[in-house]
Structures are given as structure tokens and as C-alpha cells.
Amino acid sequence: MSLSNQAGHLRWAAHTALRAPSVFNSQPWRWRVSDDAVELWADRDRRLTALDPDGLLLGVSCGAALHHLRTALAADGDEALVERLPEPASPDLLARVTLRGRSVRAASEIDVARYTVIARRRTDRRPVANVPLDPSTVARLCDAAEAEGAHLLILRPDAARMLGAIATAAARAEFNDAGFLADLAAWTRRDAHTADGMPAINVPYGHDRVVPMRDFAITDRRAPAERRTLDRYATYAVLWGDEDGPLSWLRAGEALSAVLLDGTVEGLAMSPVSTVVEVDGARAALRNLLPARGAPYLALRLGYPVSAVNEEDPCTGRLPAGRRIEMDTAPARTGVPRSDSPVHTTRTGPSALAS
Ligand SMILES: Cc1cc2nc3c(=O)[nH]c(=O)nc-3n(C[C@H](O)[C@H](O)[C@H](O)COP(=O)(O)O)c2cc1C
Structure with a gap:
């Protein structure tokens, strides 16, 4: 895969991860995609200040997003190196994911099944049926x-x-x-x-x-x-x-x-x-x-739900990808992604950015 294709691919995976669950649907993450890696950053501006002073629920929410991204890559047959908290001096940099290449094995059934349900998973708070769990x-x-x-x-x-x-x-x-x-x-x-x-x-x-x-x-x-x-x-x-x-x-x-x-x-x-x-x-x-x-x-x-979720029902919203994913494919940019900054320092072109 060329570097620009790779960046587009990583952006696709980050886009998939935007559907992750988060406390109060706060979506306290930011993704930064470069030519060879995608970084997950905590967005502390979106932390629930009184309810989550230490950032436990922010961390759990971001972890769910990281797993969604890993699932998308694995289901597509990619092998990824995941470094968690890779830079002690930057505690908001929660993970860096680097592509190692195509997996020699086909994607596992579990990864494909998980990827397939990402779009329809939702928090279901309705009463459940009188059926014990299998x-x-x-x-x-x-x-x-x-x-x-x-x-x-x-x-x-x-x-x-x-x-x-x-x-x-x-x-x-x-x-x-x-x-x-x-x-x-x-x-x-x-x-x-x-x-x-x-x-x-x-x-x-x-x-x-x-x-x-x-x-x-x-x-x-x-x-x-x-x-x-x-x-x-x-x-x-x-x-x-x-x-x-x-x-x-x-x-x-x-x-x-x-x-x-x-x-x-x-x-x-x-x-x-x-x-x-x-x-x-x-x-x-x-x-x-x-x-x-x-x-x-x-x-x-x-x-078990008493009735199936109506998939036509609107699910909880998500911030537009442009506010959560930053393309950083220009050389030598460093520092924390700006909160809610408009996106784009990209060489990947509009097709790679298509949602
Ligand atoms: C760390 C975390 C804590 C959550 N806490 C609650 C909760 O206490 N009560 C609740 O009803 N939903 C809770 N949720 C579910 C979120 O409200 C839900 O994920 C979010 O609104 C997005 O909706 P979705 O899961 O249907 O996509 C929590 C989710 C996460 C990830």
C-alpha cells in the first residue's frame, strides 16, 4: 500500500471507531492520522468534570474507540502494532497504531463478526425478556x-x-x-x-x-x-x-x-x-x-431484548468525522491536536477523505 493509500485506510478505520460508545456520548477522543500511523488522543475538554474527575470514564470510552479501530483493521486483514501511552511526557496521547502490513492469515471470523455489528450496536436500556443468558x-x-x-x-x-x-x-x-x-x-x-x-x-x-x-x-x-x-x-x-x-x-x-x-x-x-x-x-x-x-x-x-431494536430508529448521534479526525500527513507537525480544530493538513486527496 502506498503511504497516501495507507493514510486513507487508517482514516477509514478511525472513522469506523467514531461509533464507539462513550460516557454520556461525550466522544472524548481525537484521532490524528499520519502517513504511517494513527494516534488516539484524549480530548480533556470533553471530560465530565464533576462526574469523572480522574478521567476513568474518559479512559474507558477512549479504550472502546481504540478497540473499534483495531477491530476494523483486523477485519480488513491488517496487522497492526498498538503502543499504549507511548510517550510518558504526553499523557493525552493514549495510543499509537502502526500498520505492519497485511496479515498472512485471513481475518478471523470473530473480527469480521465484530466489525459487522459496529454500525448497529447500541446501548439498549429497555426491559429484557425472562430468558436466562446462554x-x-x-x-x-x-x-x-x-x-x-x-x-x-x-x-x-x-x-x-x-x-x-x-x-x-x-x-x-x-x-x-x-x-x-x-x-x-x-x-x-x-x-x-x-x-x-x-x-x-x-x-x-x-x-x-x-x-x-x-x-x-x-x-x-x-x-x-x-x-x-x-x-x-x-x-x-x-x-x-x-x-x-x-x-x-x-x-x-x-x-x-x-x-x-x-x-x-x-x-x-x-x-x-x-x-x-x-x-x-x-x-x-x-x-x-x-x-x-x-x-x-x-x-x-x-x-435478551423482548423485541428487536428497530434499526430504522435513529441511533445516538456522532460528531462529524472532520471534528474528530485530523489528517496530519504533511511533514514535521508536532504537538497536541487542537480541540475542535478544523481538519486538514493532508496530501491524501479528497478520495482518501471520503466518509
Ligand atoms: C464509560 C461509559 C459509561 C457509561 N455509563 C452509562 C450509564 O451509567 N447509564 C447509561 O444508561 N448509559 C451509559 N453509557 C452508555 C452511553 O450513554 C452510550 O454509549 C452513548 O450514549 C452512545 O450511545 P450508543 O452506545 O447507543 O452508541 C456509558 C458508556 C460508556 C462507554
Whole structure:
């Protein structure tokens, strides 16, 4: 592949990765594509300031995007070298991915299947059917997390009820926290044209759950909604790992993406629950549910949907590629990509930039 083709190819992979899930759909990443590599940068301007002071959820979101990019490349038969946090002096440079050439083996079925569902994966918060998870599906999800260096703990019903108590206490603490309410307002009341954040109106609240889901409209409602439908059949899980820091948060996000994509292939409805790691006391309590010493990154709700997602329904928006991907194919440019800068220092030409 010529260098300009290579840059176009990397841009295509970064474009695919824009569909990754992120906390509050904040999309706190920036991609910089050069002739021989693509870099993933944290966009701290898009961090939820009160809810995510350390950047745990930002790191997990960016990790999910990195795994989406890796999946696209692997499904296309590329071998890539991934360097995580490659420059200690630039902590916002989360990863650098370099193409090593075409893989001698055909793309694996798993990578192709994962790539195929990227466009239709979505967070599904609807009540789930009264059908237990297939043990082989559970094993597949746990293996997917392990392969990315994290663990997925499937909670037994008693532990799920404890998770529910932890989530309830966390939601109460957040409800009384002015900083959290400001974050919530900022990321749920975006202008329609911004294509980021969570439109609260889209989130089905009001189902009685073992673990309460985040009420995205709480600043409008100011009181718990009436709870009509009993949603007692979901399975809950905790994504956790041995370490607690930027590298492990990135790896956790890669594991999250692998679990969500495999779960989508398996026909599951899944939604992350991060309230339980956003409040210090809640995260400390969550540690006690783990089978060994370690750090919880996120909880997940899993089940089979009662009805298929209508793929005609609009899914959550994404910022235009031009605001998240920078083509940096001109020689000798250094430094952090500017937040929300218009794109283009490219020699690849318009065809390589086509979305
Ligand atoms: C780190 C992280 C934390 C999240 N926390 C929650 C949560 O607490 N509650 C929830 O309903 N969705 C949560 N989500 C899901 C996001 O809101 C969702 O990914 C985003 O709105 C994009 O929508 P999509 O997943 O349908 O593409 C989380 C996602 C990530 C990656």
C-alpha cells in the first residue's frame, strides 16, 4: 500500500471507531492520522468534570474507540502494532497504531463478526425478556474481556441486589451534588445539531429495576418517575481489573468494546451502568463484590431484548468525522491536536477523505 493509500485506510478505520460508545456520548477522543500511523488522543475538554474527575470514564470510552479501530483493521486483514501511552511526557496521547502490513492469515471470523455489528450496536436500556443468558454466551463475553486484560464478573442475584443498593446510594449522592447536576444538564441538553451528549427524552426511564438506571432527565423531573414495568430479568456484571490507572482504564475500554460487540453478535441487549464507579464510596463498596483485590471499572446490564431494536430508529448521534479526525500527513507537525480544530493538513486527496 502506498503511504497516501495507507493514510486513507487508517482514516477509514478511525472513522469506523467514531461509533464507539462513550460516557454520556461525550466522544472524548481525537484521532490524528499520519502517513504511517494513527494516534488516539484524549480530548480533556470533553471530560465530565464533576462526574469523572480522574478521567476513568474518559479512559474507558477512549479504550472502546481504540478497540473499534483495531477491530476494523483486523477485519480488513491488517496487522497492526498498538503502543499504549507511548510517550510518558504526553499523557493525552493514549495510543499509537502502526500498520505492519497485511496479515498472512485471513481475518478471523470473530473480527469480521465484530466489525459487522459496529454500525448497529447500541446501548439498549429497555426491559429484557425472562430468558436466562446462554452459558456459552456468558463464557464468550468473559473470554472477550480476559483477552483484553480485564475480567467480567457475572453477578449472582444476591450480588446484583447489592449492586442495586450501591447504585441507589450513588444516585442519591449525585442528586445532591451541584457539580454532578451541572454535568448532567450540560450533557443532556445539547443543541440538536451538536450530535453529542444524551437526549434525555430518548431514554426509557420508569421501569422498576434491580439496579436503577441513570435518570438522564432528573434535572427536569426533580422526582423519581412513576415505575410501572417490572424489569427483574436482567443479568448484571462488573468489568474489573488488577490495576487502577490510565493504562488499565484504556484496556478496560478495549475489553468493554469486545464484550459489547460480541454481545451484539449474540443478540443481547446491553447497557453500561457507571453511576456505581462515579461516587467514591460506591466504588469502594463495589470493590467488596470482586472475587480478588482489584479495581472495578464499570457495571453492565445484560439480557435478551423482548423485541428487536428497530434499526430504522435513529441511533445516538456522532460528531462529524472532520471534528474528530485530523489528517496530519504533511511533514514535521508536532504537538497536541487542537480541540475542535478544523481538519486538514493532508496530501491524501479528497478520495482518501471520503466518509
Ligand atoms: C464509560 C461509559 C459509561 C457509561 N455509563 C452509562 C450509564 O451509567 N447509564 C447509561 O444508561 N448509559 C451509559 N453509557 C452508555 C452511553 O450513554 C452510550 O454509549 C452513548 O450514549 C452512545 O450511545 P450508543 O452506545 O447507543 O452508541 C456509558 C458508556 C460508556 C462507554
